[in-house]
Amino acid sequence: MRFIRYVLRALNPKTAVTMDSRQVFRIRRCVVAGVIAVLVIAMVSCGVYGVKMHAQRAAQASQSATSTDKTTAKRQNSKKESSGKQSQKSQDNADTEDSVQAELKNQSASLTDDQRNEILAKAQQTARDNGHEPTQYTYCVAQKGDVGSLDDFANAVYRILNGERGWSRAGATFVQGADGNCDFNIVLSEARYMTTFSPDCSTEYSCRVDENVIINDDRWNGGTNDWLSAGGDMARYRVMVINHEVGHRLGHTDNETTCAGAGQLAPLMQEQSMHLDGCATNEYPLDGELWIK
Template identity: 60%
Template sequence: MGQRERLEAFRIRRAAVLVLVLFLLIASMTSCSVHALLVRMTPNTQTTAQATHSTSAKKPAKKTAKTNQHKTAKKTKPETKQSQEEQAVAKAVSAQSAALGDDEKTAILNKAQETAQNSGKPVTQYHYCIATKGNVGSADEFGNAAFRILNDEHGWPRAGAIFDQSTDGNCDFNLVLSQASEMTSFSPSCSVEYSCRVDNNVIVNDDRWNGGTQQWLAAGGNLARYRTMVINHEVGHRLGHIDNETTCAGEGQLAPLMQEQSMHLDGCKVNEYPLDSELWIG
């Protein structure tokens, strides 16, 4: 082989090697690009899936929260109403027993005297002494409530009776707030369950004073009204009335004051003041 032929063969081999190297380089670059593209696409797909899952999870959670809020609101409403009623009764009870200033006491007594004078009946003034027996709390609060109740224009002043607490110990009767367990100490005929009158002692059972009775409350009464009823009823005995001298006249009518409303109402409505038929003093 001559010099020229050897040079030509060398050139052909070098060209072939270059073509092979170039081919391998292109193939390598193409493979890296495809891999990089796949790597970039994979997180995006996962993120999208996560976002979709997250969105799907949030929707029912929002609905559930709304539903729970609605249920809570429905449950709270009657509790709020009950709370308002309880607060109103507590306020009325507190007002009955609140401290009596001289001006307020004079105004109450003057109104009672006016009512008694306008009743067309003889006016009679009673003086009472306040007493307690056992562990019953403040005698002053009990006395304040009694004064307000006895001289209310809807009560016994309509029968010509007015009442004032004695300042010198001379009493037409004693108005006593007694611990329930002490009730029978006034008389074996008195009960630890209810209030009682024995001679000149008008005794209010402290359990009833602070809790009323189930029958009374179930019939629509409340504690403030019960206190008014029990004072007027027991003092009614001192004025000459007896238990159940008249009873319920019919379903839905007001119960007579002297009916034993603490025990039975017989279909009548609770009532804390004497009916027109009870406006007499013996």
């Protein structure tokens, strides 16, 4: 305490005159040096603290930027993946459409006599392989209204009726006749003329009346929403509608067998153009439908 009072006296001009001047000078110099040292230490400390704070802020900013970059990258990757999936889906749809168009073209491609004989021979062999002696039906192809050339339609009908998965499994084979010398007619008709065959026919669907199997031209070219939305396509629809309507001529009735359960194949004679009832689309007779009158 005495030392402190002594220093304070040396610093006070009024009391310092009574003290040794050399001693006062030394004390004042030491005090000044101490003050300067404290200021220097304080400035250095502040500088160090500032550097630390700047470094922390820079690190936080870097982390934030990295996090933002990661989030942006994830979003970009997510967008790329989504875009990629959409692109793949579009490509798959395009491939499916191309495949359906190719099948439609194959169905209606022109037929030579040799090709017709080859198709018929396979149908007859299919009948025998399933335990049946072939029963041959002759059909005529006709039109009602403006439906364009019948050549493509006739070619498709011949292929479909003699398909190895169709009615040939029940023993029925088919040849195209002419000049009305036929067991039945397959008529491609404008929708507006459907009811001229019978009031029971509809302009919305195909129909069978007596010896006429009438295919609605709108359905032949456009199918139905029920069929297409259930996973069917136009090439398969044409097979189904020909096999179904000719099935009536062979003795079958609508909905004689109904859907056996969700996801199972619909019976051919179910009215699939109108309803699937949870069943999957099907263009060929099921094993339980393999009979003809």
